[in-house]
Amino acid sequence: MTWYQTPGTALVTGASSGIGAEYARQLAERGWDLALVARRAERLTALADRLREHTGAAVETLVADLARPADLARVEARAAADDVTLLVNNAGINGYGPFAEADPALLTKVLHVNVVVPTVLTRAAVPGMLTRGRGTVVNVASLLAFAGDLPPGPLPHRAVYAGTKGFLVTFTRTLAAELAGTPLHVQVVCPGLTATEFHLTSGDAPVPGEERVHDDGGMAASDVVTASLAALDSGEAVCVPGLREAEAVDR
Numbered sequence: 090m091t092w093y094q095t096p097g098t099a100l101v102t103g104a105s106s107g108i109g110a111e112y113a114r115q116l117a118e119r120g121w122d123l124a125l126v127a128r129r130a131e132r133l134t135a136l137a138d139r140l141r142e143h144t145g146a147a148v149e150t151l152v153a154d155l156a157r158p159a160d161l162a163r164v165e166a167r168a169a170a171d172d173v174t175l176l177v178n179n180a181g182i183n184g185y186g187p188f189a190e191a192d193p194a195l196l197t198k199v200l201h202v203n204v205v206v207p208t209v210l211t212r213a214a215v216p217g218m219l220t221r222g223r224g225t226v227v228n229v230a231s232l233l234a235f236a237g238d239l240p241p242g243p244l245p246h247r248a249v250y251a252g253t254k255g256f257l258v259t260f261t262r263t264l265a266a267e268l269a270g271t272p273l274h275v276q277v278v279c280p281g282l283t284a285t286e287f288h289l290t291s292g293d294a295p296v297p298g299e300e301r302v303h304d305d306g307g308m309a310a311s312d313v314v315t316a317s318l319a320a321l322d323s324g325e326a327v328c329v330p331g332l333r334e335a336e337a338v339d340r
């Protein structure tokens with residue numbers, strides 16, 4: 090029996106759009122109940138209503154700005170609850186722009202949302218998962234985490250963003266080693282360019298020389314999530330949609 094044939098409750102951050110909404114959809118279709126986290130209440134409510142209607146899943150919405158300590162504390166408490174057997178740390182922001190001109194407050198926020206939040210939510214969830222003998226944590230990083238080692242290589246104006254995603258790769262792989270021998274699974278997913286709102290909402294406009302990366306819109310969020318769930322099924326700690334783990338970590 091595969092891990093997702095015995096569903097529990099999945100807590101998904103950044104579930105109001107894009108890859109997070111697609112995790113919600115695919116997990117609900119596999120029988121999971123959901124706790125969905127994001128700031129945009131109306132988006133979460135609409136998604137929750139759709140999923141309840143089409144799949145029968147129990148879907149809870151947690152409207153929270155993960156950059157705010159009180160909201161993050163609420164989500165930490167939810168991640169630590171007994172029913173949560175899957176945590177998907179998907180929420181992320183970009184902070185795109187020339188590093189020398191970057192607003193330090195924005196850079197701090199990128200570090201917080203992309204690094205601090207998944208770390209503390211994982212810390213909240215793992216002890217209970219160990220006690221209960223079951224649990225999975227998925228961290229959504231990026232191909233840019235492999236700056237230089239995988240296409241498209243390092244891209245300008247994303248130094249801090251790519252750095253945060255590099256953290257998630259190293260964090261997850263090291264935690265996977267620590268948790269080997271326990272029933273827990275951890276996985277980092279490293280999508281390439283994916284057709285979501287990310288590049289609109291985060292001001293990530295093409296810059297000269299990068300049209301090649303942007304002009305085809307990228308892969309579908311559904312393909313990213315399908316690859317992630319399939320990789321979980323086979324126990325891989327690193328999932329690069331479109332590449333095998335060995336190819337990703339050996340290059």
Ligand code: NDP
Pocket residue numbers: 102103104105106107108109126127128129130132153154155156179180181182202229230231232279280281282283284285286287288290307
């Ligand atoms: P979206 O912009 O569609 O999704 C981002 C999600 O994060 C939204 O649901 C947003 O919800 C949520 N979010 C952002 N800030 C906060 C916050 N402060 N508190 C709570 N939720 C927040 O883009 P994607 O689906 O593409 O992005 C999902 C993940 O995938 C990100 O981590 C991104 O780095 C990663 N990724 C994306 C790629 C791409 O090309 N699209 C490629 C590689 C990785 P709301 O605004 O409602 O709060």
